[in-house]
Amino acid sequence: KAGVTQTPRYLIKTRGQQVTLSCSPISGHRSVSWYQQTPGQGLQFLFEYFSETQRNKGNFPGRFSGRQFSNSRSEMNVSTLELGDSALYLCASSLLPSGSATDTQYFGPGTRLTVL
Amino acid sequence: SQQGEEDPQALSIQEGENATMNCSYKTSINNLQWYRQNSGRGLVHLILIRSNEREKHSGRLRVTLDTSKKSSSLLITASRAADTASYFCATVTTHYGGATNKLIFGTGTLLAVQP
Numbered sequence: 345k346a347g348v349t350q351t352p353r354y355l356i357k358t359r360g361q362q363v364t365l366s367c368s369p370i371s372g373h374r375s376v377s378w379y380q381q382t383p384g385q386g387l388q389f390l391f392e393y394f395s396e397t398q399r400n401k402g403n404f405p406g407r408f409s410g411r412q413f414s415n416s417r418s419e420m421n422v423s424t425l426e427l428g429d430s431a432l433y434l435c436a437s438s439l440l441p442s443g444s445a446t447d448t449q450y451f452g453p454g455t456r457l458t459v460l
Numbered sequence: 461s462q463q464g465e466e467d468p469q470a471l472s473i474q475e476g477e478n479a480t481m482n483c484s485y486k487t488s489i490n491n492l493q494w495y496r497q498n499s500g501r502g503l504v505h506l507i508l509i510r511s512n513e514r515e516k517h518s519g520r521l522r523v524t525l526d527t528s529k530k531s532s533s534l535l536i537t538a539s540r541a542a543d544t545a546s547y548f549c550a551t552v553t554t555h556y557g558g559a560t561n562k563l564i565f566g567t568g569t570l571l572a573v574q575p
Binding site: 387 | 491493495500501502503504505508548552562563564565566567568
């Protein structure tokens, strides 16, 4: 099976712009979670989608949004970019909803976003 | 916010030695997981231990869980240079009242194995 793929791998944007990141989960996985990783804050949970519904959301401003399509592919969007949004954005997929008793998440390689 | 705090933050050992990392968490959990991350890449799932389990093994990995102390440890035996990575614990908290569970990661331990 192919692993989780994320596109693009690297992105450079300027303040005020918006960005869309894409994640394709492992075939058959219906749960997709997004995380932001920075040196200062570590791994922070953004949101999770399961069967096209947002199931859970972390403590991020409304500038961060996402969606999931019927084929389980997911996108996250960040509008009005700020310097502090520079981070590695990781997507993970799992067969069951995140937090299930036997949940195992499979991570993609991440998208490195730099905001100038 | 972080659920898990890992200790130590950084660890440097020689190849062949054992490496022990600890994780403490704050609330009741369903399970605890350990992940590895090689420099700037995605995370790889290592092992999952349920709240009713005390110890689990997988190859050179041994994980213990003490729910009374809200802590877990990851032991890597006979370490290799390829084990150099960051290691994260992640917990699935027990939520009541309809709130959905989610996976919360700790702060990580950076392990360097010197050849």
